[in-house]
Amino acid sequence: MSVGSWALALFGAFAFLSFVGALGESGRPGLAPLVVLRRGVLGEVITVLGGLLGFFLAGYTGVLLAVTNRPIWSDTPLLGVLFLVSAASISAAALILLGLRRGIPAYSLSWLERIDGWLMLLELLVLIAFVVSLGPVARVWLRAWGALLVVGVVFVGILLPLALRWRRWLPGRLTAPTAALLVLVGGFILRVVIVLSSESA
Amino acid sequence: MAEPMGFFTDTTVCIGCKACEVACKEWNQLPSTNGGANTLSGQSYDNTRQLDGIHWRHVRFIEQFDADRHDGRWLMMSDVCKHCAHASDACNGCRDCIGACPFGVIDINPVSGTAQKCTLCYDRMQVGLTPACAKACPTESIKFGPLEELRRKARGRVAQLHERGHTAAYLYGDDEKILGGLNSFYLLEDKPEVYGLPADPKMPSRNLFPASMFSGLGALMVGLVGLLSFRQRRMDAVAGRDNV
Amino acid sequence: MRLGRGAATTFPRNLVESDCIVIEGSNMAECHPVAFRWVMQAKLKGAKVIHVDPRFTRTSAMADIHAPIRAGSDIAFLGGLIRYAIEHEKYFREYVVNYTNAATLVREDFKDTEDLKGVFSGLMDYTGDPLNGFVGQYNPETWQYQREADGAAPAPAPAGGSFESLVRANLKPAPVRDPTLQHPRTVFQILKRHFSRYTPAMVERVTGCPKETFLKVAEAVTANSGPDKTTAFCYAVGWTQHTYGPQVISCCALLQLLLGNVGRPGGGVLALRGHATIQGSTDVPTLYHSIHGYMGAPSILKKHETLADYLKAETPATSYWANMPKFMVSYLKSMYGAAATRDNDFGYAWHPRISGDHSHMPMMIAMADGKVKGMFAMGQNPAVGGQNARLQRRALSKLDWLVVKDNFETETAAFWYNSPEVKGGELRTEDIRTEVFFFPSAQVGESDGSFTNTQRLIQWHHKAADPPGDCRSDIWFTYHLGKRLKKLYAPSTLPRDEGVKALTWDYDRDTPPADSRIKDEPDARKILKEINGYDTATGAHLPNFAALKDDGSTTAASWIYCGVFPAPDQNRAASQNPDPPGGVGTHLGWGYSWPANRRIMYNRASARPDGKPWSERKKYVWWDGQKQEWTGYDIPDFPVKKAPSAPARADGIGLDAHSGTDPFIMKADGKGWLFAPAGLIDGPLPTHYEPIESPVQNPLYKQQASPVLKYWKREDNQLAAVGDSRYPHVLTTYRLTEHHLTGVMSRWLPWLAELQPELFVELSPELAEPKGINNLDWVRISTPRGSTRARALVTRRMRPLTINGETVHRR
Numbered sequence A: 001m002s003v004g005s006w007a008l009a010l011f012g013a014f015a016f017l018s019f020v021g022a023l024g025e026s027g028r029p030g031l032a033p034l035v036v037l038r039r040g041v042l043g044e045v046i047t048v049l050g051g052l053l054g055f056f057l058a059g060y061t062g063v064l065l066a067v068t069n070r071p072i073w074s075d076t077p078l079l080g081v082l083f084l085v086s087a088a089s090i091s092a093a094a095l096i097l098l099g100l101r102r103g104i105p106a107y108s109l110s111w112l113e114r115i116d117g118w119l120m121l122l123e124l125l126v127l128i129a130f131v132v133s134l135g136p137v138a139r140v141w142l143r144a145w146g147a148l149l150v151v152g153v154v155f156v157g158i159l160l161p162l163a164l165r166w167r168r169w170l171p172g173r174l175t176a177p178t179a180a181l182l183v184l185v186g187g188f189i190l191r192v193v194i195v196l197s198s199e200s201a
Numbered sequence B: 001m002a003e004p005m006g007f008f009t010d011t012t013v014c015i016g017c018k019a020c021e022v023a024c025k026e027w028n029q030l031p032s033t034n035g036g037a038n039t040l041s042g043q044s045y046d047n048t049r050q051l052d053g054i055h056w057r058h059v060r061f062i063e064q065f066d067a068d069r070h071d072g073r074w075l076m077m078s079d080v081c082k083h084c085a086h087a088s089d090a091c092n093g094c095r096d097c098i099g100a101c102p103f104g105v106i107d108i109n110p111v112s113g114t115a116q117k118c119t120l121c122y123d124r125m126q127v128g129l130t131p132a133c134a135k136a137c138p139t140e141s142i143k144f145g146p147l148e149e150l151r152r153k154a155r156g157r158v159a160q161l162h163e164r165g166h167t168a169a170y171l172y173g174d175d176e177k178i179l180g181g182l183n184s185f186y187l188l189e190d191k192p193e194v195y196g197l198p199a200d201p202k203m204p205s206r207n208l209f210p211a212s213m214f215s216g217l218g219a220l221m222v223g224l225v226g227l228l229s230f231r232q233r234r235m236d237a238v239a240g241r242d243n244v
Numbered sequence C: 001m002r003l004g005r006g007a008a009t010t011f012p013r014n015l016v017e018s019d020c021i022v023i024e025g026s027n028m029a030e031c032h033p034v035a036f037r038w039v040m041q042a043k044l045k046g047a048k049v050i051h052v053d054p055r056f057t058r059t060s061a062m063a064d065i066h067a068p069i070r071a072g073s074d075i076a077f078l079g080g081l082i083r084y085a086i087e088h089e090k091y092f093r094e095y096v097v098n099y100t101n102a103a104t105l106v107r108e109d110f111k112d113t114e115d116l117k118g119v120f121s122g123l124m125d126y127t128g129d130p131l132n133g134f135v136g137q138y139n140p141e142t143w144q145y146q147r148e149a150d151g152a153a154p155a156p157a158p159a160g161g162s163f164e165s166l167v168r169a170n171l172k173p174a175p176v177r178d179p180t181l182q183h184p185r186t187v188f189q190i191l192k193r194h195f196s197r198y199t200p201a202m203v204e205r206v207t208g209c210p211k212e213t214f215l216k217v218a219e220a221v222t223a224n225s226g227p228d229k230t231t232a233f234c235y236a237v238g239w240t241q242h243t244y245g246p247q248v249i250s251c252c253a254l255l256q257l258l259l260g261n262v263g264r265p266g267g268g269v270l271a272l273r274g275h276a277t278i279q280g281s282t283d284v285p286t287l288y289h290s291i292h293g294y295m296g297a298p299s300i301l302k303k304h305e306t307l308a309d310y311l312k313a314e315t316p317a318t319s320y321w322a323n324m325p326k327f328m329v330s331y332l333k334s335m336y337g338a339a340a341t342r343d344n345d346f347g348y349a350w351h352p353r354i355s356g357d358h359s360h361m362p363m364m365i366a367m368a369d370g371k372v373k374g375m376f377a378m379g380q381n382p383a384v385g386g387q388n389a390r391l392q393r394r395a396l397s398k399l400d401w402l403v404v405k406d407n408f409e410t411e412t413a414a415f416w417y418n419s420p421e422v423k424g425g426e427l428r429t430e431d432i433r434t435e436v437f438f439f440p441s442a443q444v445g446e447s448d449g450s451f452t453n454t455q456r457l458i459q460w461h462h463k464a465a466d467p468p469g470d471c472r473s474d475i476w477f478t479y480h481l482g483k484r485l486k487k488l489y490a491p492s493t494l495p496r497d498e499g500v501k502a503l504t505w506d507y508d509r510d511t512p513p514a515d516s517r518i519k520d521e522p523d524a525r526k527i528l529k530e531i532n533g534y535d536t537a538t539g540a541h542l543p544n545f546a547a548l549k550d551d552g553s554t555t556a557a558s559w560i561y562c563g564v565f566p567a568p569d570q571n572r573a574a575s576q577n578p579d580p581p582g583g584v585g586t587h588l589g590w591g592y593s594w595p596a597n598r599r600i601m602y603n604r605a606s607a608r609p610d611g612k613p614w615s616e617r618k619k620y621v622w623w624d625g626q627k628q629e630w631t632g633y634d635i636p637d638f639p640v641k642k643a644p645s646a647p648a649r650a651d652g653i654g655l656d657a658h659s660g661t662d663p664f665i666m667k668a669d670g671k672g673w674l675f676a677p678a679g680l681i682d683g684p685l686p687t688h689y690e691p692i693e694s695p696v697q698n699p700l701y702k703q704q705a706s707p708v709l710k711y712w713k714r715e716d717n718q719l720a721a722v723g724d725s726r727y728p729h730v731l732t733t734y735r736l737t738e739h740h741l742t743g744v745m746s747r748w749l750p751w752l753a754e755l756q757p758e759l760f761v762e763l764s765p766e767l768a769e770p771k772g773i774n775n776l777d778w779v780r781i782s783t784p785r786g787s788t789r790a791r792a793l794v795t796r797r798m799r800p801l802t803i804n805g806e807t808v809h810r811r
């Protein structure tokens, strides 16, 4: 499974290139030429390849865990996709939080919120499929870990932020960051439950 | 080597003397638990507890007694790497194997810092010697040899036991049913779980293809969501500019 | 002593030929795993394996039947088997009539335990030195055979005559026999009466073994004995370490004689020795009561004033032992060399004579009383392994000096700062004036030498490497100590020092070894030659013990080893020529087994009286009518040319007094002794007595414990009274595969220590639960003599037996 290591290294390299390119964009004198790494054909290539590698990495951890002999992890082929979708959703949430600090335009914000909403729905679906695919093994979640999964992931991490966005009953300024934060918390809990409940299974 | 070699462990003649464990450690110069200052496990005579990076052989002791002692037996079994016929080979030290082994055979040897397990005494085999554990076994519970011959012997032994009324005896891992065959297989008298063996072990790699496919699919969908939303963003952006 | 030699009658490899193997008084799989391979091979061939033992051990796990008994009730169990065989007519009649003393008549005034409430006739108070510890003693006078024309004693020995006439003077008339076994004074009828009360119900009451299990064992053992089948018994210290240990073993020998299982393949009584050369240490002995080759030690308590006195008292006129003068004179020649002449009784007067019981326990008692000044502890660790170890550790503190030679600093060497008594404040290091010398020892692979194992097999081991540092081999140490002592004594003119001055002590190497740092290691082959014996005139090695003479022309340190080194280039201990695969497995070319390389002793009994094998299946040694000699898979333990039809000569001495159907050549009458008229101090027949500390009254007899056991009654050696409620549990100590003996060689090795890292006591849930003891809890175990702490291992392998309700065991 050394592909993962290669992918990680390559992804790191592309991320670094993008970072250097971003320095060029920052407008500091002398760094401007670096902008080629972000714009033009080279920039596109770097972005696309980096993005693909990012997708790979996001799915890789889940696949890696599936290819072991631990209970739960190895009992379903859906761990990779679950991690991937969840990763996308928390990435969006993280961007929202970052964006709010830097004051990005409202249309970007609502774009991120919308994409995150869809991703959360997708995550919910994958999660359901995941539990179903576990079959009898899922019985380990009839206890504490299961409760945490339902409350922490489904409710706190998915349903609540969705509800927040559709019915903005919090003061306007607070809705977006709170929802994003909840998504992050839910993503964290999801991983905790998956990793640790395997021990107790 | 022309013929595939392997182990046949006949647990019905194992006396639990642990000579195999010690011979393995001696030959392979494996360290002892805490320099010998181990603690009592309280689990019968098994203070080794498990196979890991410094215990490549592990003798299990299973006590099965009725409350009135009418029926009772004490099973012993020398466990080792199953040498799966279809195992992947090279190790690059990533430790993934520890979780991947269906039998929990592998772990880190704290001295070398690498994941280790039985090597089938590769160095001894090179010069035509029997593995240290099999050589040390006084009752020939551990038999080492060409697999075909071992399988024949093993099946003969099962037939003999059945004839004598021990109808529970059977072979574990001698044919393809378990992971396509184990090059270290066992004669058992009770369910595999009793000996700490998985009844239906699975090759972890079976998940690789479907898991990757599903992840790919997931990635596509995320991408799609992204693209659709992007289109919407464009429109919003245009609308936004108009509004400005 | 029912069979006549102090060793296993058979060899472990031969167990493969057994149809049934009974292991009792031994945890063979655990303590003798390598010999146990033969038990497993026999089992693979279909033999029944039976384990009779208080605990369910690794051995029980491999057995077809596990018969649980209470520790110390073995004679009751074996007695039950004897009764079963007799009552159900399942003994091997033809064997019993011809090869045992079943038909011999015992004196009319002999009284059995049946008549005397559990003791035999002849019991008296003990009047000897209290240090010997006896609580009573027997006069065996009434146990003797009835003899033809009693009273007509042969002519007295002519004074100053040859040793042969001296032996002839000991000749007694032949015993009276009734081959129909009907006469009430026959051994057989006495035996039948003696064991009549050992019924299955009684066996259950005494031993706790369920009747059904006992009967299963009885059926298996008897069904697997006879012309076509053989059963073997294996035992170890589970029998010997009782106050009546020899009685248990002789009870087993008795049963095996009844079943016709002695001298035959797959039969026998196999003593399992726990130590590498423990057999060797009694052959060339460290025993106090016998000298080399199982001759009695000269004693001041017997009429042993001169060599002639000694030989007259010790030599039976019949049996191979009639050759004792040859063995003894050769032994003395080996001891004192040229200084030993016919005129000075071959130096007999220089030889030490014992004055009582000098065995371990009385020695330690005397030490505790300050009567012993110094001690060498080599290969022994009494601070851990001794009974009443507390007394023994305290005794060490009374010594002036103590030498410990071992591989590790043992608890014995460290007692002065590390014993529980010092740590508990009972003794203070400052007050202990014992000077302790610790000598580091070489390992087996670091010197040349030999081992004699459980099957009397002498095997040579070659040095592989020099020992590190100051470590030296045992022979180096002993040899150089002797040399220095001789030097010290050299100037002495005292008559009592003559012996040390005359002692043969000349084992230097002719040329110092080129490949070793240690130039003064003695020559082990010279020592082997000394043991083997040689011609005093030419120095030529002796080929076998038949070549020994009583005129001083031969030497042999231990006559039974004579033949192991028959020529300078023939060290048969080092011979390693196995039989090709598929043979009967006697492997006569592997090592050398005393006597005369015979693997199964008394193997003449493997053939019928007429010399033909009992059956094709059990063919072993037989008479070849063509060649007119005994032949077979083993060296015949019988005069090779003596035909089965040869009659006994009434006036013959030695083996001439035996007929061609008397296989037990070491016994005066050539028979296996079902009844022992001599040689056993605790009675002619085995009898169940309770261990000295028992939770119950003896259910069989009014006599509770052996009337002749040894006990040193003193403040620091207390016993629990029978049924003492403070000590209600039966405790046995035992060995584990992972550790050797007291662990003195294994606890220091991390690879072994990690396998069994802590002291534990195994107890049944039935005992543990009411006491609130959980698995792995610390528990304290106490006897009236000491106490210790151990971890609890609660397991159903332990079970309470219904004599006393509960059983405790510990490591």
Ligand code: SF4
Binding pocket: B023, B024, B025, B027, B028, B056, B057, B080, B117, B118, B119, B120, B121, B122, B131, B132, B133, B134
């Ligand atoms: S084959 Fe060698 S390495 Fe493997 S368990 Fe046996 S002794 Fe150890």
Ligand code: SF4
Binding pocket: B013, B014, B015, B016, B017, B018, B019, B020, B021, B059, B076, B077, B078, B136, B137, B138, B139, B140, B141, B142
């Ligand atoms: S497999 Fe052999 S060496 Fe290992 S414990 Fe069993 S009997 Fe002993």
